[in-house]
Amino acid sequence: MCGFFIxxxxxxxxxxxxVIEKFLRFRGPDGSSGxxxxxxxxAYHSRLSIIDLNAGTNQPMIDVFGxxxxxxxxxxxxxxxxxxxxxxxxxxxxxxxxxxLMNGNIDVDELDGFFSFVYIDNNGVLTHAVRDKxxxxxxYYYEDDDGLSFCSEPNVLNKLYKTQPxxxxxxxxxxxxxxxxxxxxxxxVKSIEPGSCFVNGIYFDCRDYIEKGYEAYNKMxxxxxxxxxxxxxxxxxxxxxxxxxxxxxxxLLKSLGSFDKxxxxxxxxxxxxxxxxxxxxINLTSIECSREEYLNAFKYLLELRGEPMSVPNEVLLYIIxxxxxxxxxxxxxxxxxxxxxxxxxxxxxxxxHQAKEFNLEIFLDKxxxxxxxxxxxLYCKFETLFSLNKFDSVFETxxxxxxxxxxxxxxRRLDFSLMAAGVEGREPIANxxxxxxxMKLSPDDLMGEILGKIPLRKVTSDYLGHxxxxxxxxxxxxxxxxxxxxxxxxSSYQIWFKENLKVLL
Numbered sequence: 001m002c003g004f005f006i007x008x009x010x011x012x013x014x015x016x017x018x019v020i021e022k023f024l025r026f027r028g029p030d031g032s033s034g035x036x037x038x039x040x041x042x043a044y045h046s047r048l049s050i051i052d053l054n055a056g057t058n059q060p061m062i063d064v065f066g067x068x069x070x071x072x073x074x075x076x077x078x079x080x081x082x083x084x085x086x087x088x089x090x091x092x093x094x095x096x097x098x099x100x101l102m103n104g105n106i107d108v109d110e111l112d113g114f115f116s117f118v119y120i121d122n123n124g125v126l127t128h129a130v131r132d133k134x135x136x137x138x139x140y141y142y143e144d145d146d147g148l149s150f151c152s153e154p155n156v157l158n159k160l161y162k163t164q165p166x167x168x169x170x171x172x173x174x175x176x177x178x179x180x181x182x183x184x185x186x187x188x189v190k191s192i193e194p195g196s197c198f199v200n201g202i203y204f205d206c207r208d209y210i211e212k213g214y215e216a217y218n219k220m221x222x223x224x225x226x227x228x229x230x231x232x233x234x235x236x237x238x239x240x241x242x243x244x245x246x247x248x249x250x251x252l253l254k255s256l257g258s259f260d261k262x263x264x265x266x267x268x269x270x271x272x273x274x275x276x277x278x279x280x281x282i283n284l285t286s287i288e289c290s291r292e293e294y295l296n297a298f299k300y301l302l303e304l305r306g307e308p309m310s311v312p313n314e315v316l317l318y319i320i321x322x323x324x325x326x327x328x329x330x331x332x333x334x335x336x337x338x339x340x341x342x343x344x345x346x347x348x349x350x351x352x353h354q355a356k357e358f359n360l361e362i363f364l365d366k367x368x369x370x371x372x373x374x375x376x377x378l379y380c381k382f383e384t385l386f387s388l389n390k391f392d393s394v395f396e397t398x399x400x401x402x403x404x405x406x407x408x409x410x411x412r413r414l415d416f417s418l419m420a421a422g423v424e425g426r427e428p429i430a431n432x433x434x435x436x437x438x439m440k441l442s443p444d445d446l447m448g449e450i451l452g453k454i455p456l457r458k459v460t461s462d463y464l465g466h467x468x469x470x471x472x473x474x475x476x477x478x479x480x481x482x483x484x485x486x487x488x489x490x491s492s493y494q495i496w497f498k499e500n501l502k503v504l505l
Contacts, residue, residue: 002059003027003419004070005035005156006043006118008126009147013042016160020044023156026304027072029422031058038068039124045070050238050330050424051078052092061094063102066122071097072152073115073137074424076232081110101128108203112232112432116192118150128197133204134337134430135194135408138415142189150198154184154191155306163187165504171378174497175368177310178409181381185307185504194408206403207389209435210396214442223256223459225437226429230257230333233428238330243320244284246272248453248460248469249335249344253428255463261329265289265320267478285327287320291483294319298499301420308500310409312478312492314417321421332423336410337430340402341438343395343452346472352398353447360386363398369493395443403435 003024017035021044025032028046035044038060045059051074061069075081075093082090085105090096093113100106101119106128114136119128129150131139142149142157151157163186169179183190195204230253234240241261244250254262265287266273273286297315302308309315324332343349348366355362360383364371372378391397407430418425441455448454451472460469480492484499 002045002047002072003152004043004045004059004072004118005149005151006041006060006068006070006120007147007149008041008124009144009149011146012149012160017044019159020156023159023304023306024151024153026422027152027419033058033060036060038062039066039120039122041068041120041124043068043070048330048419048422048424050074050236052094053237059094061098063098065102067098067102068120069094069098069101069117071115071117072139073113073117073132074235074426075111075113075115076235077110077112108197114426116152126199128199129192130197130203131192131194133195133206133432134403134411134435136411136415136427136430138412139192140184140189141192141198144188153305154186154189155304157189158184158186158306161188163189168377170501170504171372171376173308173501174370175364175372175378176409177308177369178412180405180409181378194404206435207400209439210400211391211393212439214445215440217441217445217455217458219455219458222434222437222455225433226252226256226459228433229428229431232431232433233333233426234258236331239328240331240333241324241327241329243317243332243334244276244281246275247335247473248457248464249338249429251464251468252456252460253333253335255460257333257428259333261285261324261327263287263320263324263329263332265316285320285323287323289316289319294478294483301417302500302503304420305416306503308503309416310413312480312496314413316478317414317417318420321418321423325422330423331426332418333426333428334414335429336414336427337407337434338453338456340399340407341429341435342441342454342456343399343443343446344456345402346450346452348398349395349447349452350450352393352395353443355394358386358390358394358397393443395447 005020025046028048030049031047033045043060078090078093078096082096114132116131116137116139121127140151140154166182166187169182169185172179196202242259244262244264262284264276268288297319339345414425457469480495484495
């Protein structure tokens with residue numbers, strides 16, 4: 001898990017290295033390369049050591065032919081691919097990736113993990129700028145007449161090229177708290193789409209797996225897929241912990257996996273904290289966050305990120321991850337992907353399951369914090385999006401949207417909050433092992449009369465009982481009226497928008 005910047009823009013030089021270091025070093029506290037020049041490109045890499053902790057696999061990595069690689073994330077099946085292509089044992093996924101690219105025999109679809117990487121060949125030609133299938137790892141770019149730049153953080157590109165805030169992205173923030181159409185909050189800064197390469201185009205599209213034939217629910221098959229996801233996400237040479245809440249997703253991971261430490265956070269009296277403390281879980285660290293601690297963390301994260309955060313829980317994730325990092329934990333697992341794969345957002349998926357035809361107004365009313373007005377630019381973007389992506393069932397239309405567009409929002413939250421604390425976030429449910437099984441389950445198998453995620457609830461019942469597994473989840477949002485000064489009696493939503501948008505306006 002790392003951060004990188006790479007460019008062929010001749011106006012970027014050592015004078016800008018301090019900006020890159022200031023706003024990108026946090027992603028890799030274990031080492032910084034500085035800005036190096038190679039074959040007309042300049043590259044910077046900061047490293048958080050997870051696999052092969054030795055400095056010999058630090059980046060940028062230059063291969064024997066003169067190719068240059070910068071890489072963020074993990075390829076968890078690197079040992080298997082090493083034997084397949086080179087008949088030898090690798091101890092580093094970075095070295096394996098470098099050799100695959102150098103030899104020209106890489107099949108990105110084979111890579112099991114979460115990653116973004118850029119590769120420049122020995123002639124100085126950009127051959128790959130790739131993001132993983134579900135968009136777990138970020139990859140942004142900026143292009144002008146002087147060259148092309150890629151970076152793990154959009155704020156670095158914003159600072160280097162002195163961009164302006166994107167007004168359409170701000171409209172998206174009010175509606176969905178993320179610039180899913182604009183790519184970033186900065187003019188000219190774009191995002192590589194999940195499952196695609198800047199050079200070679202799309203290599204993975206979740207649409208190809210939707211409505212391709214359902215199979216009967218098989219608990220053992222699903223459990224096997226979940227176990228594969230967990231085992232693969234435990235591949236690490238550094239200590240691994242689990243983020244724990246009262247929800248079934250993290251508790252299912254706890255039941256299936258083996259973890260040395262568990263972490264949870266909330267405010268005094270939060271039901272999640274009260275519940276978990278009552279279970280006397282060995283090696284559980286719980287933090288009761290104070291107002292002052294939250295405010296200090298919020299201000300730090302907002303300045304570091306340079307753009308609005310999505311939800312108040314991002315601040316709590318950062319605080320609990322700092323505690324995990326102080327305990328020596330470098331990897332934290334969480335349950336992202338379960339709701340998107342298995343129809344877990346009960347309010348919207350229940351409607352989608354019952355609806356005969358897709359209605360954009362109803363969808364936006366249920367999905368958006370502040371739905372865009374009809375015929376607004378944002379409304380028309382949604383209208384175009386769904387007109388180009390039609391499925392036979394309303395449920396699968398909604399499931400596709402959540403996997404393709406909503407899930408990367410969650411990954412961005414987790415990635416930034418944890419990386420700011422020097423910790424890598426991993427999602428053992430959000431991977432191809434579980435995705436393929438989930439796509440084979442019909443809407444009727446996924447949805448009950450009231451609740452979704454029925455297949456996951458059935459598995460969880462074997463460990464934690466029916467009552468816990470079918471308990472209706474109640475959200476406990478952060479009450480921002482008790483944290484920020486609120487002379488104008490704003491709601492929590494209004495306070496969140498106001499405080500976050502200060503960074504842009």
